[in-house]
Amino acid sequence: MRILLFTLALLFTTTAYSQPATTLKDRITQYTLENGLEIVVIQDHRAPIVTHMLWYKAGAADEPRGKSGIAHFLEHLLFKGTKTREPGEFSRIISINGGSENAFTSWDYTGYYQRVAVNLLPLMMELESDRMQGLILTEEDVLTERDVILEERNSRVENKPSALFGEHMARLRYPNHPYGIPIIGWWHEMEALSQQDALEFYRANYAPNNAILVVAGDVQPDEVLAMAKTHYGGLKRADTPPRVRVTEPPARAPIRTVFTDARVSQPYIIRTYPAKSRVSGQQRAAAALQMFSYIFGGTGITSFMGQEMQLAQKISINQSSRYDARALDNSDFSLYAVPAQGVSLQDLETALDATIAAFLEQGVDDAHLARIKTQIEAEQIYALDNQSGLARQFGASLSSGLSVADVLEWPGLLQSITAEEVMEAARGVLNNKATVTGWLMGEEEEETMSETISKTITGEGDS
Amino acid sequence: MVKLVMLKRILICVWAVFGAGGFGTALAATEIQQVDSPKGIHAWLVQEPSIPFIAFSFHFQGGTLLDADDKSGATNLMTELLDQGAGDLSAEAFSRRAEELAAHFTFRASRGSVTISAQVLKSNMDEALALLKSAIHAPRFDADALARTKQQTISSIESKGKKPRDIANTALVASVFGDHPYARTVEGLVETVGDLTHADLTAAHARVFVRDRVFIGAVGDITATDLGAVLDDLIAGLPLADADLPAKAAYKSKGGVQVIDFDTPQTVLRWSLPTLTRDDPDFFAAFVLNHIIGGSGFQARLYTEIREKRGLTYGINSYLATSRWGDLWGGGMATANDRVAEAVGLIREEVQAIADNGVSEAELSDAKKFLTGAYPLRFDGNKRIVKILSGMQADKLGVDYIATRNPQVEAVSLAQINAVAKRLMDAEGLNFVLVGRPIRGEW
Numbered sequence: 001m002r003i004l005l006f007t008l009a010l011l012f013t014t015t016a017y018s019q020p021a022t023t024l025k026d027r028i029t030q031y032t033l034e035n036g037l038e039i040v041v042i043q044d045h046r047a048p049i050v051t052h053m054l055w056y057k058a059g060a061a062d063e064p065r066g067k068s069g070i071a072h073f074l075e076h077l078l079f080k081g082t083k084t085r086e087p088g089e090f091s092r093i094i095s096i097n098g099g100s101e102n103a104f105t106s107w108d109y110t111g112y113y114q115r116v117a118v119n120l121l122p123l124m125m126e127l128e129s130d131r132m133q134g135l136i137l138t139e140e141d142v143l144t145e146r147d148v149i150l151e152e153r154n155s156r157v158e159n160k161p162s163a164l165f166g167e168h169m170a171r172l173r174y175p176n177h178p179y180g181i182p183i184i185g186w187w188h189e190m191e192a193l194s195q196q197d198a199l200e201f202y203r204a205n206y207a208p209n210n211a212i213l214v215v216a217g218d219v220q221p222d223e224v225l226a227m228a229k230t231h232y233g234g235l236k237r238a239d240t241p242p243r244v245r246v247t248e249p250p251a252r253a254p255i256r257t258v259f260t261d262a263r264v265s266q267p268y269i270i271r272t273y274p275a276k277s278r279v280s281g282q283q284r285a286a287a288a289l290q291m292f293s294y295i296f297g298g299t300g301i302t303s304f305m306g307q308e309m310q311l312a313q314k315i316s317i318n319q320s321s322r323y324d325a326r327a328l329d330n331s332d333f334s335l336y337a338v339p340a341q342g343v344s345l346q347d348l349e350t351a352l353d354a355t356i357a358a359f360l361e362q363g364v365d366d367a368h369l370a371r372i373k374t375q376i377e378a379e380q381i382y383a384l385d386n387q388s389g390l391a392r393q394f395g396a397s398l399s400s401g402l403s404v405a406d407v408l409e410w411p412g413l414l415q416s417i418t419a420e421e422v423m424e425a426a427r428g429v430l431n432n433k434a435t436v437t438g439w440l441m442g443e444e445e446e447e448t449m450s451e452t453i454s455k456t457i458t459g460e461g462d463s
Numbered sequence: 464m465v466k467l468v469m470l471k472r473i474l475i476c477v478w479a480v481f482g483a484g485g486f487g488t489a490l491a492a493t494e495i496q497q498v499d500s501p502k503g504i505h506a507w508l509v510q511e512p513s514i515p516f517i518a519f520s521f522h523f524q525g526g527t528l529l530d531a532d533d534k535s536g537a538t539n540l541m542t543e544l545l546d547q548g549a550g551d552l553s554a555e556a557f558s559r560r561a562e563e564l565a566a567h568f569t570f571r572a573s574r575g576s577v578t579i580s581a582q583v584l585k586s587n588m589d590e591a592l593a594l595l596k597s598a599i600h601a602p603r604f605d606a607d608a609l610a611r612t613k614q615q616t617i618s619s620i621e622s623k624g625k626k627p628r629d630i631a632n633t634a635l636v637a638s639v640f641g642d643h644p645y646a647r648t649v650e651g652l653v654e655t656v657g658d659l660t661h662a663d664l665t666a667a668h669a670r671v672f673v674r675d676r677v678f679i680g681a682v683g684d685i686t687a688t689d690l691g692a693v694l695d696d697l698i699a700g701l702p703l704a705d706a707d708l709p710a711k712a713a714y715k716s717k718g719g720v721q722v723i724d725f726d727t728p729q730t731v732l733r734w735s736l737p738t739l740t741r742d743d744p745d746f747f748a749a750f751v752l753n754h755i756i757g758g759s760g761f762q763a764r765l766y767t768e769i770r771e772k773r774g775l776t777y778g779i780n781s782y783l784a785t786s787r788w789g790d791l792w793g794g795g796m797a798t799a800n801d802r803v804a805e806a807v808g809l810i811r812e813e814v815q816a817i818a819d820n821g822v823s824e825a826e827l828s829d830a831k832k833f834l835t836g837a838y839p840l841r842f843d844g845n846k847r848i849v850k851i852l853s854g855m856q857a858d859k860l861g862v863d864y865i866a867t868r869n870p871q872v873e874a875v876s877l878a879q880i881n882a883v884a885k886r887l888m889d890a891e892g893l894n895f896v897l898v899g900r901p902i903r904g905e906w
Binding site for chain 2: 045046047049079088091092094095096097098099100115116117143144145146147148149150151152154155156158159160262263264265266299300301302307310311314317318338340341371372374375377378379381382384385386387388
């Protein structure tokens, strides 16, 4: 039996354009408006739906010192009113049209998105451009919303020892650079954030020349450009501050820490190594490191860590490596290991070090490298199924100092990395002794860390 | 360091919401084909040739609630082990083979089902599905893999025992469904999981994988004929069920406030009320009512009163969870320990207000616009549509539901929804679970 559904055919004016070829490159079009707004259009004609995202090249790492959390707080406040729209009106318009919306803040960017029927795209542009420079905040809105972000901090961080541990580790890794400050902010600074703080950050950073528009869905690029000119074209440039952030002084010695909290049931170890992130036009070193991360601990039990620690020695029940290749500034390569029952963190760490040494000794398993390349190739196909995922990839990359060409080049670069390059990347990152090693544990099973340098116990005022 | 991304809003859910109403999708001028294989296996198919891969979803009805009391966790552990060695392949060899084929398999147990999701490339579909077949038909439950997965599961159970959200979710379900198997956690207990044997897993496998309790969807670059062959190969060889499914769980809570002491700064709140069944003539009225009081989007009453006006929480929402195993209306939020009493009072007030005064014409109209408008937007790629296809069948909804669903939402009248509000909403009956160290108030 076949049932044809016409419900939507009546609502949408879908034009019968042919589906572009199945490569990502053929689906991407890029423009820049005269006022500096960058535009990326991603065609996906499977359904009459569009994802409209506006990204600002301003995140938590761009905050003034002492105002931690202001980028994220402002993101919340953008849902209040503007000169032409009542508070909540934007959200209500999306809601009565069945759309969904949200926003997010990271260290390097802040983004806003709506997912709606494609005929609403001009309206989304009208509303999003309206709040780029027309925000109106009342003192009362700001104070109430500040309570919301404090509860958000409670939910995300204060109630989760693993998150508190993560903040603590970041602080040790980045004593000077703002990546050591949590996106949501420190409690004591968040509770002092004001309307004026929000507006200052807003005026400094929210401008077309500091933003990227990403539109993905059942659209034609030239039509998106015309609409964007209408709605975003009239916005004025601003003197946005240069994104030059303080850098870390050289680390002279490894840092070690034990973090205890009675709410921890499963202890584990994290170790971070400083690593360079992707650099526009020169991504090869990062690609090699990315491949090393996949090989060493990125594929579960088939990875080097998985085989050695989990399968052979049975010393861990979970373990992984991770490399955040995309960041405006430097990044980290990190290792994570959860001990098997009865294994101490000291024994686990010893095994971790032995595993690193073994890898540097044995080198890359060519078959594993080949399998990873097969998967990277396949991901190119699977990724096309996720419209908003593609939009996010471009938005995050472009606001982290990369270009459309860098994004398109990346999978091919990964494919071309040789075993020798992987080993070179491995040695480069693992020989850096400026590591931070942290043990997270519950209070009852506290054990002594050899060469302990710093030790903290969670409690009020400590984080 | 993990780069966290902050989201402005979150949703809370204590339930696997199969059948939470409005399940399904309107595929814009897309065809759903009903396929019956030569050997009589039924599936729903959407052909989508533009990307060369195929997504499958197999929903086997009867999940962890099939476990005996002293074997709680058997179905979950069995499910976890499906790809940890099967046929001729050890766990490691199985993973390697999946990597070579770039096939994605996910095996997941929930209270009422075991679901298998698969995404495979068109270019090697036959090999990928042969691997999947071995996981479904011939899992090995090797001693090594069993010991390893047991440890991981026990670690997870113990961790959840120290997470306020998980403690609250588990306690809420237990307070509602008592000693029915539907009230148990998916992973089981440390004691029961520790004792599970190879024989227990084999028995759990035989209970779950039967050909008369599976609902199948496929979306992607595959024809009906080819899908028929896949169904015969993967499913037709499974046995028929030889035991009845458990009876439905009754809603037992009489209401009240249960405080679970946990030393943490923010209390997690969960609440519930009895509700109607999926086949009740007023189901759609209750569904729209839930949206108005605590549904998604930023317009709901609880969101407006508790977050927007008072800043008491980051996230608050409610949901209607109806299934063949049990029904409840529930919700959740979290707030600092010293603000819990205020929050409990406000939730009670809102529930009573909607019972006493109903909703306005404008609220009803806005809710209908959202619910009907959002429906077609649910089909967001092959992977998402395919879950909807199998889920709709599990909910006993016909393909025509896609066409009738929005008209049923539209048909809810103000008189009907307000009568339903009076019938279902009851501040006295609210069953609260609070996990944290709340400053005691008037409750």
